[in-house]
Amino acid sequence: MNPIADRGQWNELCRFSVDDLLTNYSNGSLSPVEVLNAHLARIEQYEHTINAFVTVTSDLAKKQAKHSEKVWHRGENPRALEGVPYAIKDLVPTAGIRTTKGSALFRDWIPPENSPLAQLLFKSGGAMVGKTTTSEIGWKADAGNPINGASRTPYDPTRTSGGSSGGAAAGVAAGFVAVAQGGDGAGSVRIPASFCNLVGMKPGPGVIPYYPPTPLGQLVANGPLAHTVRDAAHLLDVMSAQDPRDSLSVVRQPGGYREACDETPDRIRAYYAPSWGGRKVEPSIEATVSEAISCLKSEGLEIADLEETPRDRFDLLDVIWTTGFASLVPRPNGDTDSELAKVVERAKLYSGVDLASAHLARQSYKAEVELLLQQVDVLITPTVAVGPFEPGSPGPQTVTETPANYLDWAWMTYSFNLSEHPSITIPSGFDDTDLPVGIQLISRHGSERSLLSCASEVERILRARD
Known part of the structure; x- marks a missing residue:
């Protein structure tokens, strides 16, 4: 190390x-x-x-x-x-x-x-x-x-x-x-x-x-x-x-x-979603997180695999993200990050109606995720689909050999910004290149305290494994 x-x-x-x-x-x-x-x-x-x-x-x-x-x-x-x-x-x-x-x-x-x-x-x-x-x-x-x-x-x-x-x-x-x-x-x-x-x-x-x-x-x-x-x-x-x-x-x-963090839950009921919206993470990431999931199950956590999830909504994020940053940097110049300038230029593809429609659809997505979370104490996912990439770049060029642009490799995190749910990542181990991998816990709206209680227990179990 x-x-x-x-x-x-x-x-x-x-x-x-x-x-x-x-x-x-x-x-x-x-x-x-x-x-x-x-x-x-x-x-x-x-x-x-x-x-x-x-x-x-x-x-x-x-x-x-x-x-x-x-x-x-x-x-x-x-x-x-x-x-x-x-x-x-x-x-x-x-x-x-x-x-x-x-x-x-x-x-x-x-x-x-x-x-x-x-x-x-x-x-x-x-x-x-x-x-x-x-x-x-x-x-x-x-x-x-x-x-x-x-x-x-x-x-x-x-x-x-x-x-x-x-x-x-x-x-x-x-x-x-x-x-x-x-x-x-x-x-x-x-x-x-x-x-x-x-x-x-x-x-x-x-x-x-x-x-x-x-x-x-x-x-x-x-x-x-x-x-x-x-x-x-x-x-x-x-x-x-x-x-x-x-x-x-x-x-x-x-x-x-x-x-x-001192309020140990009597039980933790969880869904585990190794993929989201049909999109899979890199195999070494999934393997590391799956090993952590097995450890948590062996310690009594009630974890069920979630086969079907709400669909990925990068389309909504893209409208809100590009237009938002275009409002902050309306006229990029030679000193502006060249990739940011491309994102600002991309905002021109969208109209005011597109932005309003994205916000409206986001409210429906928010409700859909909340209804899913009502069934468990926490949802567990890998935190990121990839490991650390080249410094200074907007993201990896591919995820599982599929081309990725500036943020559509980060669906495991941006999904819960779109839905506004409290989320936390905890170290879960290292991938096949000895780089760290996080495990993410997501909970219902307004449940930050119970999320921290569950996260503390998950952290305790994973640290004891090491």
Whole structure:
């Protein structure tokens, strides 16, 4: 295994979970300053290979870590991430900190104010290490852009870390930060989590306030990237809140997301869909996930194979995606990602009636998937149809020898953006090239807590196997 991803080769200060960091800060065994310095040292050593960051905010992080150290030393009430190193995706506006969105249009943009999400993260007490690499405006599932190039998985730096939250995933997987925030419009948290052997979650709309708004509407949600389900839930607790700027944001229900990880389900009833809409994943991916499914069955999970699924709706995604990005980049120029320019040009094929029809059909698809999920606790699928591919490209050229374009290889993730269902990916093993493979769990609308409970149990079983 590449030493960048091999946690056994890391400074032990970079291996602690969020809970372990907070416990050791509390009893004085660890210092937020020394932990941050260990993470910054890894960035110094490996960032030139991984390219996880557009901007490293080391001075800000050091200031925050020193403040946290005083909080712990004085016995004051610590905040949720007091002294924990974390990162924010470079699509999220951060007051006074350059936010490029991976685009020449925003190369030198310094936002005047924080987004609601950035504000929640800054109030958490963590040490904000930097802004992570994203594809331009977040348009593709690879974190390559014209500003600082492509991000790479620490498991093989000749391959992409996925996207668009690829820098966030690579940063966690390389030990640069303990946890990171990502955004997911068609799999942009779950795909890089799978490629980097992490947990990545896309909650449903309204759990995390989303502002400024996006032309992709409710397809997009922010979510956590972490080494464990519990760390992901901890970050989700920080990021979830009601905000008046997002009309979908909801009042938090009693009981935290992290607490849900301790609520072991009496039973888990699941469907397993190795394919979706008649589309099959690469054989080595299916073999790895099928082995995990067999392990889960042997431990008592009630898993039935799902032979028939709703049909794939890339046709809907294509209309909404291309027209949405055309509204963000109406006049591509020589500085625009050339593949993004093609997507914007493709939007000209669609009319306003086409867009309205796509949104209407999406509501029917959303209901169809929800009715399916009403029959089980979770639906289980492979997370991605392929393994990590060439950095900087929009996607693999083929899936199971069938030509693929910019996103129609990501149906296992974008399907649940179209349907708005909470989804989470968990490491499930390695394919025949020794690259990580994720297993995805999907649950009913509004069931993020039960999803995390099921995911924690699945994670426990799969880790015990190793």
